Amino acid sequence: MQKCSLITSLAVSSAIALGCAASANAASLVIGDTVDLEYVGDVLSTSVSAIVGAGEDGNFFDNQFFDLNAGSGDQFYIRSIGSFCGIQACSGPVSLILSSLDFGAEFLTGITFLTNNVGATATIVSQSSVRFDWLEVSLVPETYLEVRFDSGDVMPPIPVPASLPLLLAGVGILGGLAFRQNRRGA
Numbered sequence: 001m002q003k004c005s006l007i008t009s010l011a012v013s014s015a016i017a018l019g020c021a022a023s024a025n026a027a028s029l030v031i032g033d034t035v036d037l038e039y040v041g042d043v044l045s046t047s048v049s050a051i052v053g054a055g056e057d058g059n060f061f062d063n064q065f066f067d068l069n070a071g072s073g074d075q076f077y078i079r080s081i082g083s084f085c086g087i088q089a090c091s092g093p094v095s096l097i098l099s100s101l102d103f104g105a106e107f108l109t110g111i112t113f114l115t116n117n118v119g120a121t122a123t124i125v126s127q128s129s130v131r132f133d134w135l136e137v138s139l140v141p142e143t144y145l146e147v148r149f150d151s152g153d154v155m156p157p158i159p160v161p162a163s164l165p166l167l168l169a170g171v172g173i174l175g176g177l178a179f180r181q182n183r184r185g186a
Contacts, residue, residue, distance in 0.1 A: 033102045035050055039095075040094065041095075053069075074148050080144060108129075108151055109124075114148060117145070119137070120132045120134040
């Protein structure tokens with residue numbers, strides 16, 4: 001198993017580094033919820049919506065099958081049913097994006113790789129979305145990417161935009177100048 005450091009990108013175009021903490025909880029997806037998956041490559045791309053349930057939840061291209069709640073309900077995997085030179089003839093980058101992940105009252109805080117035969121990296125995009133990136137490789141009939149979702153009951157801290165302290169300092173200075181002028185005029 002490989003623990004990872006992730007970059008959490010939030011709507012404020014800033015990023016913070018998050019370590020996958022040992023005390024993180026395993027996060028189970030809620031059965032019956034719909035999860036959006038997007039497989040993006042230079043040549044082929046597709047997206048599907050899958051309902052979380054027992055067994056495999058769907059596939060891409062009729063040969064890449066995935067399960068959103070494998071293991072104890074806290075794992076995701078994707079497997080190939082045959083030997084392929086990747087999805088795009090072994091050329092270029094591939095991204096797999098999972099969004100609308102629902103962990104009940106908890107938030108996605110990390111990813112632990114259990115199987116990573118494609119050299120994927122993971123980026124948490126939001127509290128309910130993760131992106132996996134890798135370069136195309138030959139696929140054999142087996143699970144090539146399997147992860148455990150880690151969760152916590154609090155959202156990771158939202159980073160302060162770099163310009164906010166400058167703005168607050170400027171407003172403070174202007175307020176001080178206005179106060180000073182009011183005091184002189186009275």
